[in-house]
Amino acid sequence: MKICTIVGIRKSGKTTTVEGLVRELKKRGHRVGTVKTVFCPAFSMDQEGSNTDRHRKAGADLIGVKAKNEMHMIYPENLNDNRFFPLFPVDILLVEGDYEAGVPRIVCAHKREDALERINEYTAAVSGRIASQKEREDFGNLPVLDIFQDQRELADLVENLPEITFPIPLLETPGQVSSFCQCGCHKTEKKCQGTAVLKANPRPDGRRHIFLTGKKQVGKSTILKTVLHKLEVPLCGYCTLPYEIGGLRKGFYLHSLMQMNRFENDSPISIRTGEKNSYPLTETFETLGVSVLEQSLRAKRWMLADEIGKLERDARVFQETFFRCLDEKELVLGVLQDKDTAFIHAIKSRPDVEVWTVTEENREALAAKLQLELEKRL
Numbered sequence: 001m002k003i004c005t006i007v008g009i010r011k012s013g014k015t016t017t018v019e020g021l022v023r024e025l026k027k028r029g030h031r032v033g034t035v036k037t038v039f040c041p042a043f044s045m046d047q048e049g050s051n052t053d054r055h056r057k058a059g060a061d062l063i064g065v066k067a068k069n070e071m072h073m074i075y076p077e078n079l080n081d082n083r084f085f086p087l088f089p090v091d092i093l094l095v096e097g098d099y100e101a102g103v104p105r106i107v108c109a110h111k112r113e114d115a116l117e118r119i120n121e122y123t124a125a126v127s128g129r130i131a132s133q134k135e136r137e138d139f140g141n142l143p144v145l146d147i148f149q150d151q152r153e154l155a156d157l158v159e160n161l162p163e164i165t166f167p168i169p170l171l172e173t174p175g176q177v178s179s180f181c182q183c184g185c186h187k188t189e190k191k192c193q194g195t196a197v198l199k200a201n202p203r204p205d206g207r208r209h210i211f212l213t214g215k216k217q218v219g220k221s222t223i224l225k226t227v228l229h230k231l232e233v234p235l236c237g238y239c240t241l242p243y244e245i246g247g248l249r250k251g252f253y254l255h256s257l258m259q260m261n262r263f264e265n266d267s268p269i270s271i272r273t274g275e276k277n278s279y280p281l282t283e284t285f286e287t288l289g290v291s292v293l294e295q296s297l298r299a300k301r302w303m304l305a306d307e308i309g310k311l312e313r314d315a316r317v318f319q320e321t322f323f324r325c326l327d328e329k330e331l332v333l334g335v336l337q338d339k340d341t342a343f344i345h346a347i348k349s350r351p352d353v354e355v356w357t358v359t360e361e362n363r364e365a366l367a368a369k370l371q372l373e374l375e376k377r378l
Contacts, residue, residue: 002161002345003085003168005095006127008108012129013147017154018096019107020147025092026153029034033090037097045074081300082167092158102169106154110286110317112137120171125157172369180272209332210370211347212307214358220335221306223358223367228304228333231374236296237304237332238289241271250310254284256292263290269311278311285315293321297328305334310341321342326350331377 006021008014018034025032046053046063055063056076075084081101084094095101099118104289108128108304109115115126119139126139131146138144145154212220221239228235240252251270267288270278289312296303303325312318326332326347336355348355358366 001085001088001090001093001165002158002160003093003095003101003103003164004124004158005098005101005103005322006108007097007105008128009097009110009114009320010314012108012110012114013132014096014108014128017106017127017147018094020151021094021158024151025158028155028159030092030159033088033093035085035088035093035095035098037095039097045072061365073299081170085164085168086166094158099173100170102171103164104158106158114317115139118183125154127154162278176219181346207331208352208354209326209329209334209350210373211332211334211336211353211355212358212366213336213338213355215338218358218360219363220358223363223370224304224306224333227367227371230371231378233374233378234301235293235304236299236301237306238292239304239306240285243268251278254288254292256288256295258292258295258299260291260295263293280311280314282312285312289315289318290321293318293325296325297321302331302333303329305332307335307337308344308347309337310339312343313341319346326352 006014006017022032046056052063052065052074056074060076063076064073065072081098085095085101095103102122102123105118105120105122106125106127107115107118107123109118109126109130110128111130115130115137116356119126119142123142126137126142126144127147130137131144131150132148136144143153143157145157147154212223214220235257238254238256241255242249243251243253250272251268253266253268256265265288267281267284269281269284269289271277271281306323323346328354336347347353356366
């Protein structure tokens with residue numbers, strides 16, 4: 001058997017690459033198997049209370065599901081790759097999202113930094129969205145192959161991989177790669193605590209980033225803006241502002257606090273689709289938002305993030321870059337909506353983050369406390 005893993009951040013082209021390889025390798029007469037790695041800690045093919053769930057709880061070692069159009073085998077335990085992969089009676093096994101298998105790897109990415117975080121000694125090629133650019137990035141001896149333009153070449157590469165001998169080395173999944181589950185199936189985000197985020201170390205000087213949270217319209221952003229205006233501190237980062245059409249608020253847009261080209265700044269992050277419903281524009285976070293954060297990483301200024309809520313939930317690159325800001329910036333000040341999202345939970349869980357809850361009763365005292373704290377840091 002030949003095994004190849006396809007790894008990369010969310011929406012980097014992993015599944016598209018797997019699809020293209022399956023089609024081409026099947027044309028060549030190979031038996032092809034696929035495996036999809038799911039990071040969600042609560043994921044299960046089974047359902048609580050179902051007949052097969054009852055079989056599992058009774059102690060069955062292997063559970064089968066037989067239907068008219070397909071069949072499933074459920075192993076009621078976590079088999080590692082050395083026990084799981086040999087179960088596939090195929091010539092070539094394509095494994096999407098598995099960082100633990102020490103086998104040949106194709107890295108999919110949006111941009112160079114994403115790829116470099118995932119390239120290791122097992123990497124055979126770079127693909128995904130980064131490979132579809134007109135001017136392709138150079139990764140030394142690694143071929144950069146687009147699944148649409150270079151499907152045959154990528155299939156040739158997989159076809160010519162060496163046969164796997166078990167046991168294979170099992171690697172540690174890098175924390176910054178796995179981040180936290182974003183499947184959206186959880187209401188309780190504590191199930192999705194962020195590996196990368198929780199590995200953040202407290203600062204040697206004991207200082208923390210400061211975020212304000214609390215109910216809507218309680219004055220969180222007002223406290224930050226008032227105190228920072230008094231101190232006349234130069235800032236990087238962003239704020240989110242409402243926009244109106246015909247006198248009605250139709251959504252919010254993202255505004256960079258540093259100079260940007262006028263057509264790059266001030267892009268919508270949400271569209272109001274009802275009195276209480278909004279549609280998130282994830283692409284704005286992944287483009288303008290990421291640019292703002294990368295600009296902030298280069299600036300020797302305090303960073304403002306006003307505010308963070310549920311609109312960023314699918315903006316994986318934005319979130320990863322935001323965590324880099326928390327790792328590298330001297331001070332990040334921000335507002336967290338009073339929401340139970342994985343992103344907010346991950347920020348709150350970091351040992352280098354301090355969260356203050358604002359209420360109508362304490363907001364004046366918190367403003368004075370914040371001003372005193374920032375004056376010390378100045």
